[in-house]
């Protein structure tokens with residue numbers, strides 16, 4: 001993301017506040033909306049940064065961060081789920097909330113990362129780790145199949161895998 005993207009996003013979300021402030025005749029409403037949007041955006045950027053580049057910061061030990069980190073981890077596994085990083089309320093309202101993965105996958109581990117694997121293990125091998133690197137279980141056929149979504153490297157996946165090392 002370019003440095004100016006944040007300013008543009010804040011300006012765009014300010015658009016509805018302008019006619020509202022004009023209609024009620026209180027331009028302080030515009031200042032309040034600007035402070036709220038800027039604060040929200042800064043919190044989003046900071047938390048998202050901490051999720052992808054963990055460094056044992058104080059915020060990473062907080063319970064809310066632990067939950068949000070699992071929420072966001074699932075977003076990178078299921079790109080059409082868990083859009084909200086800071087406040088998952090919209091995911092709940094719009095039906096995009098996912099609490100656990102539907103299949104086992106290679107997820108990062110750490111003190112600030114919850115286990116988002118299925119409650120029922122999808123591995124057919126008793127005693128084997130539930131994670132399958134580069135493959136996932138086909139629930140219908142009961143066999144292991146290559147999954148392009150998992151095995152295809154991307155910048156985000158590489159970023160997530162680095163979290164295990166840190």
Ligand SMILES: [Zn+2]
Nearest residue numbers: 048052072076
């Ligand atoms: Zn992310």
